[in-house]
Amino acid sequence: MKRKAGAFVGICLAALLLVGCGKSNNSSSSGSNGTTTTKKTDKFQITGDAGSDQYRGVIENGRYRVSKSRGVGVQQDANNMLNLKNFDIGMTDISKKFFSTQSYIFQEGQYLSTSTVEKWLGRQSKDNPDGLNPVDNGNGSNRNPMYVQQIGEQDYMKNNNGKLTLAGMTIGIGMNQKDYYQKQQYGPTFTQSIPHDKMVAQGKADAQKILERVRKIDGVPNNIPIVIAMFEQAPNDSLVGGSFYAYAVSNNGTKLGDWKDLDIKNVVFPATSTNSVPNSNDEHSFENFKDKIQNFFPNLAGVTAQAQYDGNTLKEMNVNVTTQFYSETEIISFTQYVAQAAQSYLPNKIPINIQILGSDGKTQAFLSRNAGEGKFESHILTGN
């Protein structure tokens, strides 16, 4: 998973932005290495650069084409916003397996509306026949759990002679491992665990239903690939977000191909007894880094990290260092020191981002290293 957006260029794109503004300097005439092939129409423009490993996005009349179900995710994941973050990024990552960032343009989901998604996420009932969750049978010991927590849609477009055409779609389905409920409003919250195999089976059935419904939506062709990606929501009290555990693709109609399992784990450093890390070498590396960093000032620095594993292989690490600074020169010196310590101690070969935060929680400096690079690049942030 690559978070670094890279550099964005493209004469065409910069030119698009310049439309309607004769006074500004066109600074984009040099240094372009973009391979943008899009053309301006009255209908849409595109963010980003085709040469990047990030998708370009769709702008319509100078405004981003936001999701038709915008905000549903925020609402569904209000108790652990890291779920939403991982859900969005993970869907994009899986999509890259099928839709290359060079050929496809990303569009926020335009076919599932807020009301549709909310209906589907509800319980099945006379009033809501499309509810994917089982009928309400009360809050007794045999309570039917809420299995499906969120549904996301991403559209992958092609530019056919200036006309954006839907060429692929990814549907993410977030499944609960915990069912939270209240017996009365404002009462205490009860928790029911959902067995993993039950969650997986239920998810497969829901995936098939959703695929069939999506194929029927006006504007969704029968013959574009639709990827269905299954996400396991992390518990509300988890320090990490959930992760995708499987995906399947339907190339045509309502037939879904074989399920492919994923073994992605999100973890937090430092490891604890209830929160272990797949690889103890990484744990040692982090602990050494932390020891070196946290005593730099007389006041102790907090050092934590979120990391993602594919199986036992560390894929990326996002480090947060929080301390109290008494001057700008302390920020600069600390950033230099963190860059050295990170290079010496943190695992090689993976992309690492480090944020240095002041005691007010604001980012003071930012360090990053791409996969395969030795050095960290540092930025001291100001004006915050």
Add this chain to the structure above:
Amino acid sequence: MKRKAGAFVGICLAALLLVGCGKSNNSSSSGSNGTTTTKKTDKFQITGDAGSDQYRGVIENGRYRVSKSRGVGVQQDANNMLNLKNFDIGMTDISKKFFSTQSYIFQEGQYLSTSTVEKWLGRQSKDNPDGLNPVDNGNGSNRNPMYVQQIGEQDYMKNNNGKLTLAGMTIGIGMNQKDYYQKQQYGPTFTQSIPHDKMVAQGKADAQKILERVRKIDGVPNNIPIVIAMFEQAPNDSLVGGSFYAYAVSNNGTKLGDWKDLDIKNVVFPATSTNSVPNSNDEHSFENFKDKIQNFFPNLAGVTAQAQYDGNTLKEMNVNVTTQFYSETEIISFTQYVAQAAQSYLPNKIPINIQILGSDGKTQAFLSRNAGEGKFESHILTGN
């Protein structure tokens, strides 16, 4: 003023960090282009890289050698922390005119203690004969204002065969343009303006006194250059911090050389009637950028910038963009769009940093361009 810390390497430095940790991987054996000449002693280590345009700092027994008057600045500038930021960075910038980042090592001030600085910043009295501010004559219409608001010290060291030696010093003196006072505790705050020429004259007299006192301090040689830099504090309600307006150097003893005036102005964009900007072209550029950005989402984005001018020449710009995001893909698309708009509209040839903040005030993405570069480099931040 260059804020980008650049990349930090150096086999020697990485090796220093590795002392006492046999298990970690030495990832520094490749890619080194540092020109570090320091050697390890039992006494000190150094942060950073001699090849950088930032000073390296002093580490003692694994801990940063903090200022002997650490925290006094935070206390003195509590009503406008931007003063402190500009004070620290500005002192370093002026120091670079005299002490090259290649040859000199930065050390937080070790010769003026908290108690000394607090005494000097106080009013002159029987109990405090060293107070630089005039005697208390009450809070009537002829009240003696508080002229001196803060005093900072930076030491510039040379490494002589593994021994750090004081080779230069910069003293910053922060002068008030406004004198704030209360007639009774917890009462309303009154303000008295200090005429500019009076402030400058008083500052020159204080500079001479401070130079004489500093030369007498044990460990401060008579023949090292001491730079005295004069800072005008911004008012408490200012959206920008103050700036340095003059400096002079004493190469020997207590004789201070000619004063050299500076014309540094810190401004905020968008400009307002009470807060103008020296160059209207820059104002247009910023407004175009802002217009393009703020309507990207249905919800309006806030777009502001802090910039620094030397005379009428824009030197650098720090942009803050704040908006509400509903998904990670929105953050990515917005960052791409901001990169394009910044390249098209913002002034060329100066270093620009852009922070993209969520509605919770946390940094979500960061873009930067060095002076002379065309493209912005983007980073999507996670794990925050």
